[in-house]
Amino acid sequence: MLKLLRQYRFYLTLLLFLLIPILSIDSQNRAPREYRTYDRIALTITNPFEIAIHWTLDSLVSFYENYVSLWKTRFENLALMDENRKLVNTILNLRELEQENIRLRNLLQFKENFKMDAVVARIIAKDVSSEFRAIRINRGKAQGIEPNMAVLNSEGVVGRVLRVTDSTADVVTLLDPLSAIDAYIMRSRARGIVEGLTDALCQLKFALRVDDIQPGDLLLSSGLGGNFPKGIPVGAVIKVTRKSFGVTQKVEVKPSVDFSKLEEVLVVTHVDASPAHVELLETAENGSPAVPAASSATSSAHEASRTRTEAQ
C-alpha cells in the first residue's frame, strides 16, 4: 500500500490540490457566513502581523500625506499671505478713498456754502526750493484756471494761482513771502494784508497800532479785489506785538489751513457777491458750531478766546 502511495504520490497530491479548492467552493454566496474554527485560528495567528503591517503602512502613508499636505500648506500659506497683502492694500486704498471722499465732501459743502464756482484740483508737487512755499495742482488753463484765482480748501484760504499751463497750475500759498491777501479781524473788523512768514506762520501787515487785535482773533478774507470770496477763514492771531511807537503793530497769524496735510484744493473760478456764510462764521465765534468746515485755526481761536474770557 505504501509502495503504491509512493508510486502515485504525484497524482494523489495533484488530486488533493484540485479537490481541496473545488470542494471548498461555496455556492451559497449570499448566505450569512461565519468564520470556521480554523479560520479563527488562522486569523488569530495572522492578525497581529497584519495589524503591525497596517500600522506601519498607515504611518508611512499618513506621514507622506502629512508631509505633502504640509508642503501644500506652505504654498497655500504663501498664496494667502499674498492675498492678505493685496487685501491690506485694498483696505488701505479704500480707507484712503474714504478719507478723500470726506475731504471732497467738505470741499463740496464749502463750495455750496460760499456760493461760488470752483474746480477741484489735486496737489501734484511742491516747490522745488525750500525758500518758497508754492504748490502745483493738476488743473490748468484747460479747466478754466487763470492766474490770481483764489485757491481754498475746506479749512480756509490756501493761496492764489501764480501761473498756469494747460494742465497744471502753480499756486502761491499763504505761507509764501510773495503771498498777499487782504483780510480782516472778524471781531474788531481791523484790516491788514496777510503775508507769508515761515513754514507755519503768516503775518498780518499794515494793521494799525490802534486796532483792537487780540490773540485768538479770527482773520477772514475781505473779498477785496474780487478774487477771494468774502469771509473765508485765513487764520487766527496767535501773537500781537505793539511797540510804544510807530503806526502799525506786529501780528502773527497761524493759517487755518494745515498745509502739511493738504491734498485737494478748490480753485475759485467765479465768486458770488453776497455770501451767507459770514453770518454763520460770526455765529460760530459766539459759541455755536456752525462753521461749515472744521478748521484747526478756528478751533485754536475758540480756545484762545475762551482763555481770554476766563482771564478777564
Place this chain on the structure above:
Amino acid sequence: MRARALKALNIPGLILIALLALALQATLFFNPTVAFFQPDIIIFLVLWVAMKRDFGEGGILTLVFGYLVELKSAAPRGLFLTNYMFIFLIARFLYKNFQVVNRRALILIGIVAAVFSRLDILFILYLVNKADNQWFHTVQLLAPTAIIHGALIPFVFRGLYKFDFITLKNPEAEHRYERDFYLDEEPV
C-alpha cells in the same frame, strides 16, 4: 545551524510577504482609479512557488496563499483557492515543459497569468451563478491588470530571488554558504 535556521525562515517569510502584500493591497488602493491598476501580488508568489519550489511545497503554499486571501476577502469561499491552484498547476506545467529564458518570457507569463486569473474568476463565478454582474467589470480590468502585472513581475521576482538567496533556499546561495563555511574551517 545558521543555515537551517535561515532555511526554516523561508516559508514563514513567504507567508509574511503574502500578508504584507495583502495589507498593501488593502491600504494603498482605496482610490477607484488607482484600484484599476491594483496588482494581485499573490499571483506573483504563486508563480514563484510554481517555478522555484517542489510540487508538494509549492502546492501547499498556494493553498495557504489562497486561504489567506479568502480570509481577507468577501469573495465566495473557494474562489481564490481554486483560482490560485489552477494558476499554480498551469504555471508549473509550462515551467517544466518550456524554458523561461529571458525577461520577455517572464513578462509574458505575468500578463497571461493575470488575464487567466481574471477570466478564471469569472468562470468560477459563472459556475456558481454569480457572473452576471461581474463580466463587464472583468472586461474593464483586463487591460490594466495585464499591463501592471507584466510591468511588475520582473521586479517582484528579483525581490523574491534575493529573499530566497538570503534564506538559502536558492541552491546557488546554499552552495556559496557551504563553500564559505568550509573555507572558514580550513586550517591556515
